[in-house]
Amino acid sequence: MDTVYSNLCVLGGGAWGTALAQTARRAGRSVMMWAREPEVAEAINTRHENTDFLPGVPLDPALRASASLGEALAGAEAVLVVCPAQALRAVLAAAGPVWPQGAPMVLCAKGIEQGSGLLMTEVAAAALPEVAQAVLSGPTFAHEVALGRPTAVTVAATDPDLAERVVATLGTKTFRPYAGTDPVGAEIGGAVKNVLAIACGIVEGLGLGDNARAALLTRGLAEIMRLGRARGADPATLAGLSGLGDLILTATSTQSRNFSLGLALGEGQALATLLDGRRSVAEGVHTARAVGALADRLGVEMPICQVVNALLEGTQDVSAAMDALLSRPLRTEID
Numbered sequence: 001m002d003t004v005y006s007n008l009c010v011l012g013g014g015a016w017g018t019a020l021a022q023t024a025r026r027a028g029r030s031v032m033m034w035a036r037e038p039e040v041a042e043a044i045n046t047r048h049e050n051t052d053f054l055p056g057v058p059l060d061p062a063l064r065a066s067a068s069l070g071e072a073l074a075g076a077e078a079v080l081v082v083c084p085a086q087a088l089r090a091v092l093a094a095a096g097p098v099w100p101q102g103a104p105m106v107l108c109a110k111g112i113e114q115g116s117g118l119l120m121t122e123v124a125a126a127a128l129p130e131v132a133q134a135v136l137s138g139p140t141f142a143h144e145v146a147l148g149r150p151t152a153v154t155v156a157a158t159d160p161d162l163a164e165r166v167v168a169t170l171g172t173k174t175f176r177p178y179a180g181t182d183p184v185g186a187e188i189g190g191a192v193k194n195v196l197a198i199a200c201g202i203v204e205g206l207g208l209g210d211n212a213r214a215a216l217l218t219r220g221l222a223e224i225m226r227l228g229r230a231r232g233a234d235p236a237t238l239a240g241l242s243g244l245g246d247l248i249l250t251a252t253s254t255q256s257r258n259f260s261l262g263l264a265l266g267e268g269q270a271l272a273t274l275l276d277g278r279r280s281v282a283e284g285v286h287t288a289r290a291v292g293a294l295a296d297r298l299g300v301e302m303p304i305c306q307v308v309n310a311l312l313e314g315t316q317d318v319s320a321a322m323d324a325l326l327s328r329p330l331r332t333e334i335d
């Protein structure tokens, strides 16, 4: 068996799809991107820049893009799926008829599907049951990855050979994937940290201080651990790059769209204004509702995520939300 996938397709022309495509080129792979917007594909092909979603980063001129799924997927040996979480089902339904025979998918979106409460691997298994899956997740701001700054991620698959082959395909000196066999753990960390990043942004915007942020991060990790346990995840995965690592990054940096959105909310801006006309995705806004419903269904206590959901739904204001969190009964730390 070949040790790497030489020809890749990246489904998704946003910031992260572009950064991963650039990373794969840096690793020496042939890469074809699918961008939903023809003008994005055009800009990548002619200006070698994703002017809409990752402006200012020069791209490898050998990186090609198309707005046609059939053209983008033709001949791919593996497919990186990098669309927003809520669009995954529709994108895979459209890609199914032209999916390259035998090519596995690497799921790179971070979220939980609204309505179903399904993880990305579960949505993908329903859409394309024959296609093997890996999950790529971790602390990764697209801009830094695209520039080749040192970054480490988790690549998890139930089939260890698949995970190892994806690692070998994408790994470079500065992009360091670590193989794992717990995709569910990798997904839960990556999805829930976006909701917690909004919470940390709100705390920052309210000026509640560094102690409050540390408390929120740590109790937020406890929520990730509880949901992970209920879904059979390995706690070691949740404490690794795709869990704690990504929580630290996303919940403490204004580079994060989720943290920045929370910060603006905490400073008093209205959610509708913040979302109006926005093209880039803040996954936590969508996952908050999904994780709230999932926690209820599984009987998992996730008060921080529930409060973020109530805030975003408009059923609680910021001061009532803080009051709800601070009024919770005192209890043992480890549960």
Ligand SMILES: NC(=O)c1ccc[n+]([C@@H]2O[C@H](COP(=O)([O-])OP(=O)(O)OC[C@H]3O[C@@H](n4cnc5c(N)ncnc54)[C@H](O)[C@@H]3O)[C@@H](O)[C@H]2O)c1
Residues within 6 Å of the ligand: 012, 013, 014, 015, 016, 017, 018, 035, 036, 037, 053, 082, 083, 084, 085, 087, 090, 091, 108, 109, 110, 111, 140, 141, 142, 143, 279, 280, 281, 282, 283
């Ligand atoms: N940007 C990052 O730093 C980063 C890092 C790691 C993971 N991710 C994850 O990658 C996924 C994609 O995020 P991004 O940052 O690349 O996006 P982005 O915000 O840069 O761009 C939005 C993308 O979503 C696409 N899109 C919007 N609505 C769509 C629909 N209905 N159907 C199909 N596509 C649609 C747009 O075409 C565009 O490609 C998200 O789940 C995100 O959490 C992002």
Ligand SMILES: O=P(O)(O)OC[C@H](O)CO
Residues within 6 Å of the ligand: 110, 138, 139, 140, 141, 142, 194, 197, 246, 249, 250, 255, 256, 257, 258, 259, 281, 282, 283
């Ligand atoms: O900008 P955000 O908040 O979507 O975060 C991007 C990445 O998920 C960070 O790992």
